[in-house]
Amino acid sequence: MSKRLGRGLDALIPSLNISDDEKVVEIPLNQLRPNPYQPRKTFNDDSIKELAASIKEHGVIQPIIVRTVLKGYEIIAGERRFRASEFSGLATIPAVVKKFSDQQVMEIALIENLQREDLNAMEIAVAYQSLIDQFSLTQEELSVKVGKSRSHIANFLRLLQLPEEIKQYVSRGTLSMGHAKAIVSLKDEKMQTMIANSAIKEQWSVRELEEAVYKVEEGNAAAKKSVGKPKKKDPYIHQLEDNLRNVYRTTVKIKHNNNKGKIEIMYYSKDDLERLLELLKGKIS
Incomplete structure (x- = not known):
């Protein structure tokens, strides 16, 4: 036996x-x-x-x-x-x-530690990547060798994309694997670090961190949508800009929101400024 x-x-x-x-x-x-x-x-x-x-x-x-x-x-x-x-x-x-x-x-060193759950998430990620690189394995081949699903392998490998500061948090156990998985879905490194530090400071659960990440992603999507589809200018405002442009013979922009706003009159030299001031004085007087 x-x-x-x-x-x-x-x-x-x-x-x-x-x-x-x-x-x-x-x-x-x-x-x-x-x-x-x-x-x-x-x-x-x-x-x-x-x-x-x-x-x-x-x-x-x-x-x-x-x-x-x-x-x-x-x-x-x-x-x-x-x-x-x-x-x-x-x-x-x-x-x-x-x-x-x-x-x-x-393989033996990795599997032995995985079986005993002795490794932290970053150690597992680095070990997986080392096996893949050193022996030209696919994720599917590695999953068979270590007895884990391919998605499990992929989730750990994604952690290697995190900024070094966050990797250290995961290595020390300051952030869990669940926290790291949520953070890595963000594309911007500065935002990843900011969210990670907030999670540590506020002691967020994985669920709370996921909600924070969702709000950030939702905000980014809304911003992209607004950039992609600029608001059409009010025809009345557009007509006023044209009229003022003809009066002052320069670029004029009207910016407004909820019946409040400002008028921008552009000048391109000191003489141009003095000319506009004289015009404005004449209109006022």
Whole structure:
């Protein structure tokens, strides 16, 4: 019977199963190095200490998975157990040595963390993009490999379009994945940042942020519509402008709204201004 690494993980990566005929060996910790493709950038110190306490009492129950590299071994699965063993002061750790390609190592590291929900949204997005870029995968191919829907993959990849400031908010957990998904729908970076900062300051829920984004988009649509269809000038106003233009022999514009407004009379030199002033004085007197 094979020893399972975790619910669902062995199904996605059958090669991680440890069969009864595979040899478990004790490997010195100083001969191990972390997975260079590890998408998780931070490890929770408290959880490592809790695991270390368990290891001190019961030992490392489940062997880690490694592959042979130049000058030692590389951890494929089990970095938390490795770190906790170091914290416990152990000299060696039980391990099974397997052969994996670089692509398999990247996939395993990502899937293992996804299964345990150890990654934040930005770490997941960066890991997805790394797999796509490094191994020329389509989103559909990646979705099959990690056991997620293509829309799930696409939603995370869209986060990479966000300004760096907002990416940091998501990485630190200041904004959730739901907040980020709403913000990324806005096209203007300045507006994205403004909305993000408002959401943090006002402690908006995802729903409240979605409503704010909707209002911004609705306002933009209304502005575009008004620009696309300029208001037709009142014929009476148009006639008055023509009459004044003939009187003052210059451009005259009348701007009005709700029976209030202003008259703009253009001049193009000092002499032109003095001419207009004389005309106006004559009309007034």
